[in-house]
Amino acid sequence: MGPDTQTQDLQNRMNHVRNVLRESGLKLTHQRLEILNEVCKADDHPDAETIYRSVRERMPTVSLDTVYRTLWLLLDLGLINALGPSRERVRFDANTEVHHHFVCRKCGVIHDFTSPELDGVQIPEAIRDLGQGEKMHIEVRGLCRDCLKDKASDC
Amino acid sequence: MGPDTQTQDLQNRMNHVRNVLRESGLKLTHQRLEILNEVCKADDHPDAETIYRSVRERMPTVSLDTVYRTLWLLLDLGLINALGPSRERVRFDANTEVHHHFVCRKCGVIHDFTSPELDGVQIPEAIRDLGQGEKMHIEVRGLCRDCLKDKASDC
DNA sequence: TTCCAAATAAGAATAAAACCTATTTAAGAA
DNA sequence: TTCTTAAATAGGTTTTATTCTTATTTGGAA
Structure with a gap:
């Protein structure tokens, strides 16, 4: 899978998210898109803090609270997965x-x-x-x- | 399974724990036995805090730290299980x-x-x-x- | 453009889990 | 049995992930 295909996938995915949010009557905020984008780019099951740091590079004013709220929301919508048993903190997985x-x-x-x-x-x-x-x-x-x-x- | 059988099981289990601890060069402390006993008695996947409260009824001076240390230890020894995905806190399961x-x-x-x-x-x-x-x-x-x-x- | 419920930022609060250190104790040795 | 010592514990402190609070902002419908 080349970089073009990946870009294509990501775009399809973002479109899908737009649809799901709209259908659920939820707002399509810049923050939500950026956060989802970061989860999708990461292939190593990042935790909330890590995602926060990544997002902050592009959106320096984003709050950690928003990252958490958005991740739980995406999880509830089935757009991402969560995993993390026992001693670990919760980790997120964009691979659905x-x-x-x-x-x-x-x-x-x-x-x-x-x-x-x-x-x-x-x-x-x-x-x-x-x-x-x-x-x-x-x-x-x-x-x-x-x-x-x-x-x-x-x- | 009647109460006698259950008591028998618990005793067998406690003996097993004694052996495992001894084989691992670990000390057989009163606290460890009480904590394991409480996990075994509970059939509802209690969390560490709940176990702590139960143990404290019999051992008022036990510390929360000891409960945590012991639970992780029992987990490492394979004597209990841990579970608890996503938003939940970690829960323990004596059912092996x-x-x-x-x-x-x-x-x-x-x-x-x-x-x-x-x-x-x-x-x-x-x-x-x-x-x-x-x-x-x-x-x-x-x-x-x-x-x-x-x-x-x-x- | 106006409006409003929903969403966010920032910082404070909460709570689970780990850490620190002086004291106690299990268990092997004498 | 008593002695010895490393391991384990109690109690209090600290850390840190996550949530809460409130004032402000904003997406999107009218």
Whole structure:
């Protein structure tokens, strides 16, 4: 995927967001577009603070509160994902394609991966009793390559 | 499963913990046992603060810091689990049997469920490139019964 | 252009989690 | 058993992510 394709994708995506916001009766603010833009550009599951710093480079007056509010909003609208188990702070993920996460239990790094096997996993019938299932989150936890290397050199 | 069986289970479990701590060269403190005991007794995925309050009933001098340290320790030793995505604070789960979670995206309630289909899902080969997979976390997100009811009454 | 509800900025407040240090204690050694 | 010591704890302080408050601004409909 070349840079032109990426630019194209980003533009399509921004258009999609404009539509979703309009349909939901929400305002299309400069801040919201900039924040979404930064989340999309990042491919490393940034946290709110990191996004704030990036956005501030172009919009020096943006407030951290707005970044948080906007991220939760985008999340509620299904335009981005959130992840981040246990000790980590919440991290955001602009990748809304079907994919899964590998989380290192030592350093906390999160890598996306795709897996046709996992994509096929269906929400089980059994949860009917508990409520209405909407989506599955599948996560593999373990040790990433770097931490495995560190572990080996500890001996 | 009657109360006798449960008591038996808890005792077996406490013995197991004693062994794991000893094997790891860690001290078997009164605090650690009390904290684990409380996590085991709770069946509602309590957070650290809740566990702290429970433990304090029997051990009025226990410190919150000790509760946190102990919970992370038990987690590292694989004696308990942690869960809690997105907006929620971290919650702990003494159920180390294979099971899965249903998380309500509105109120945050977490219910355990079992599912032979999901139990059979294997860690995919593809993650070899990323590191060493250890376990899968499968979570179904949606709306719980109570929140569905509330939603219906909003109309 | 005017208007107003929605959104924002800035700073204050809250609360979860971690840190610091003097004191206590588990458990191995004598 | 008593002694020893590194590990663990209590209690208080600090940090920091996230939310709240309020005055101001602004998107977008009329």
